[in-house]
Amino acid sequence: MEHNDCCVLSPTRKRKLQENVTEMEAFPLNKLNQDLLERVLSWLPTSSFYRLTSVCKRWKSVTDSASFKLACYEVPSRDPWFFMVDPHMNQSTVFDSAERSWKKLNYPTLLQNCSNRDAIPVAAAGGLVCFRSDSGDFITCNPVTGSCRQLPQMQSARENLSLCAIAMGTSTADKLSYKLVLVTGELPRLSYKAYNSNINRWEEEILLKRNVDESQELESTDDSGVYFLSKAGNVVDLVVTDMHRSPSKQYSSVTTLAHGEEMVYFLSSSGTIVACNLTHKCFSEYPRLFPAFSEYSIDLVVCRGEMLVVALSEFCESASLRVWRYEEDSRSWQQIVMMPPAMSHEFYEKKVDINCVGAGDKILVCLSCPEFYSYVVCDLRTTEWTELPKCFTNGETVEFMSAFAFEPRIEASV
């Protein structure tokens, strides 16, 4: 059957297209248009992208292209990288969960300044990690690009004195801006102050009211003087009068956004979990997961938008590491996953501290004690627990206390 080409393209277009044919044969993809090139490169894992910037000048120039950054922004999620915290912070060591390898990133120049020498990471969100210097200044940083921003100083220094928690979150509307939230005060008098990157300013301090309904059902908080926590919430003994968490985890907290309500959760000095609802300007304390006087190490994480508790506890002559979720309906803690006993048993009677971070379906648990350091990833989807390989520098193992999770995003701006 003979068809009439009634719908041919215009001659000029046609000639142009035919030229393309010959070009295509000679340089299959070299001449591909910019949109196509940028789209392909935006789907590459971040390390592969940087590696391939040395292919040619054109590929290298993509790094600075605004449309490329937009294409990257449209990639819905990237496998998390874990920014590792060690006692001598002057490097950026990350664990790339996509390539399952350790990487030593370039340490941002702003953090090498003498005034920021002692800055330690305290929070992370989206593609950014937030550092806090000894003098209480905050610096946000994209560990991948090395770009940094020193946040304006707060008017009063009072906040630093009674800091409870530092939380960071990206705006849900566009993911382009971020917020840093400081919860200050002492239970039951809490307030918070937020820095908004859009306006580059600290907002007014807001008082948080205790949620009366729930506090009635809680045991009295008067027992808070009875026992204290070590670094990551490990109950030590009855006479220690201070909490000994690693500086980086001291104010650590997690944020979630459920039903449009912005929440910040943190561990109080007495070991209870405090939930601050920033939207309704109130807070409440959750019932204890373990009875007072039992020995355990605890940390909070956020996975798939939900706050979870990871706890290492000892009983029946073994150690068990479990993840719990709080059921609002029954007002009780429900176990959702547990490390195989054979694996957790080696932590028995070792005074192991855990420091955890959640990212997507995964939880990274950093276990530390005088005898060893170990890093285990729990995948909530498959309920598998996998130990990370050891990290070596110059032939020696490097040991990390804790970690922060971020997405390696070239386009994340401070």
Place this chain on the structure above:
Amino acid sequence: MASTDDKVILKSSEGECFEVDMAVASHLQIVKSVLEDCEGSSDKVVSLFIVEAKYVAMIIEYYKNYVELKEKHEEGGFEEKLKEFEKQFLEQIDKKELKGLVMAVNYLNAPALFDVVCTAIAKHIENKSVEYVREYFGIVNDFTAEEEAQIREEHRWAYDGVNDD
């Protein structure tokens, strides 16, 4: 507007003709706009000058499934079923064909398949060396040895893990 019963004929660069449902062909933006330009004409043939028959067939296969799955899973689950099909679809395409397909899809302006093919190419090159990628795309290295060394130094971490120090 064309109804879904309508057919259109797509002609490859070799002159091979493919009869396709409008519902399928309308996913190709270039075909859609050409047909809109000559609305009212009874015989619908669109010449795809630079696209070889094998790529026309692949693209039709993709969108045929796309349309069918969308109809069948109107209630939900379409995304997952499509992902499953896309996986199978890509498995039968070798790396050389992938390059031809991406050019064809780009030319025909077919957004859904464009993303699929771009991710497939990215997946193919993500663990490859710089040298392999140059060869794959037929790219000539236009850096001097010094420039290239400098770029590698800038992001040394992207070339090796800390373990290889």
